[in-house]
Amino acid sequence: MAAETGTPTTLTLKSNDDELFSVAESAAILSVTIRNMVEDGCAGGVIPLDNVDGKTLASVITYMNGISAIPADEEKKKSYRDKFLSDKDFETLADMVLAANYLNMSCLMDAVSAKIAQVMEKKSVGWVRRKFGIENDYTPEEEAAVKEEHKWTFEGVETDDDN
Amino acid sequence: MSNYFPTELLSEILVKLPVKTLIRFTAVSKSWRSIITSAAFIASHLSTNSKNQTVLLTRYGLDNKLDQFSLLEVSENGGFGINSSMVLEAPFGFQIEYSRVVGYCDGLVCLSNCMFFRNPSQRGIIIWNPSARYSTVLVVVFRRRSRYFPDTWSWRRLIRGVDVALRAYSNVYRRAFLYGVVHWLAKEPIHDRSSVLAFDIGDEVFGEVMLPDELATGASVELGVFVIEESLGIVGSTNELCDVWVMKEYRVKESWTKLYKIDLAEEIKNLVGFWKNGEALLMLRDLWLVVYNPETKETKDLGFYGNPYSSYVDIYVESLLLCMVMFLHKCFSIKSNYGWKV
Structure with a gap:
């Protein structure tokens, strides 16, 4: 070449x-x-x-x-x-x-x-859905149950800054 | 921008996240949950993060007589963040005065309840994932041939036609797990020779790893067996010196190499383990936990204090193992509340 x-x-x-x-x-x-x-x-x-x-x-x-x-x-x-x-x-x-x-x-x-x-790393579930364009296919009850089961993983999450 | 991430690409990003974040993100959607809890993802997360070591600290609480576990967080510069430890609930689910870390592998810790043998109705052995805060009870079946207890434990094999028994040291909790093989220090009583007894978990076969002559016959040298940077390591200490050896080529006796000497021999209360780049974690007489850099010969105080006789440290790698079980288990319990289809 x-x-x-x-x-x-x-x-x-x-x-x-x-x-x-x-x-x-x-x-x-x-x-x-x-x-x-x-x-x-x-x-x-x-x-x-x-x-x-x-x-x-x-x-x-x-x-x-x-x-x-x-x-x-x-x-x-x-x-x-x-x-x-x-x-x-x-x-x-x-x-x-x-x-x-x-x-x-x-x-x-x-x-x-x-x-x-x-x-x-410290972002919320909502932030991830918006940024990755993901449709939430959990029912509100299911989502509440998942969050309740793993409550400790929601400690220390940043407040969303993306509106 | 395109909102569409192919699953493969998404996995590339997600494997780089810590366990706590991943468990939170199972709430994003059902498809994210199935990616994160799949066997392939869990395996790939483990292999990606196998070098991200942290420390699991067990302290016996003198006030409440309970074992306290904490995972130390590692700051960005590779050191431990002082006061950054995450205190964990002991996973036995009831008050227990003596639990013991039997072994740890791929983010899982095996804990035994030392009172179990007196009261078998209690939970005896638990497999625990501290970073996922999940544990499961191991069903223990007693069989005569598995009576491997410290004082009666011996192993017989033929060496050059002579039947020789290698006896593991009485403290069998000091062991090094490497290449699927558990290693304990052992003594061959006839020639008063030190050696390493090895048990291959996969093949269920015992074997022997020979020590360098200097350590095998050094009568007044106290030995410890460790994993040092993915090799089998031995520390030989006397009151004056503390030498760190590694076996560069596994099971090749000639490849034992003296890596370095720790210059603080008289100060050391306990050598806990080895950290990144072969740095030693030590308990000293006046400071509790320090990391020793062999090149600069300096120690760095990690800011954790306690009674060295009632505190244990294990080097730990976080993983998602057991999470599949955890989600199945939890989904079933949710199902009963919400009528989920699992």
Whole structure:
């Protein structure tokens, strides 16, 4: 590939809302999905990523560039990931975990799912239902019974801040 | 954003949550409850969290003569949060003066009621999940061949054609559980040699793990058996020194390696166990529970005090095991109240 000429190869990625992004191949192949496309020779033109929107893809590319610029030092990579995710809200994290799953990027996937778990830890049942879009299929009696049985697990739950 | 999380992805997130949160989230919906209580999820939660060790502390309350259990919380920097312990109700369901942690594995603790043998109508052996606050009584069937009691317990096997009996030390509660095998310190009386008696739970076979010569024949060395960073470990102590050994390759005698020396030998009341990165948890004469860092040779006070003779500490990993049983049991009791279909 381009390694012989010394010029880094650039790939063009297209989000599902038709935004185009240029990214160095060396960074983009952190995604196993993209790496497979490159290895199969399908990366000549534009790579369409049908499950990722532009906003999320921009964020993922920032991560790809950031993490691939760090030499093999797990400590530094970890602190980059922590910093990268520190200011992201739940919705952004949810989009990123879906994107990481689709792009098959295990390191991002692990870090984002751990961050989501950290955000969820002290949240209420109602918060979880709203954020994950889950329909409550318990009857009010059943729900009251489940909550009563495990009352102690409801101690120390944060007050919902999402309205 | 998309609200749709495939179950597989949702499980990836949920396995990273602590047990208390997961039990709370079974109230989110029936499908969340079935994910969280499924055998596959419980297994994957255990393997994801097997390195998140905490400490189960048992203290004998001098005021009310009851055992008190607490799980120590670990703060973000890996140390224990002072005064962060969670006090648990003793799971026997009645007042009991002497219970004993028989063993612990994968988040479950086996407790025995020491009065049970005098009064078998009481609950004798309980399997308890302290992080889920759930326990179940183990049905004990007495059979002659399972009379393994400390003073009569011995094991016979042939070594080079000579029938040798290895006798476990009288305090059989000091044991190390590793690779599905329970290890106790033992003595071979004819040559006055120390060794490790091993019982493979799966195969129900006894065996022997040889000690390094220095420890096997060191007459005045007091030995303790431990799990140190997923290896079998032995601590040999005298009044002056306290050496920590690990068996790098299981059952290869030559692989015993002296890991480090604890420089506080004369101060140590009791070596409790080993923590992350091989750090030792110690009870000292004037401080109660400290963690000893072998590299800096410094101790860190964990802020827990008590009588070292009536307090026990076990290194513990929280898990969801028994939760399937717990939910079945609880659903049945709910069913009788609310007419649920289970």
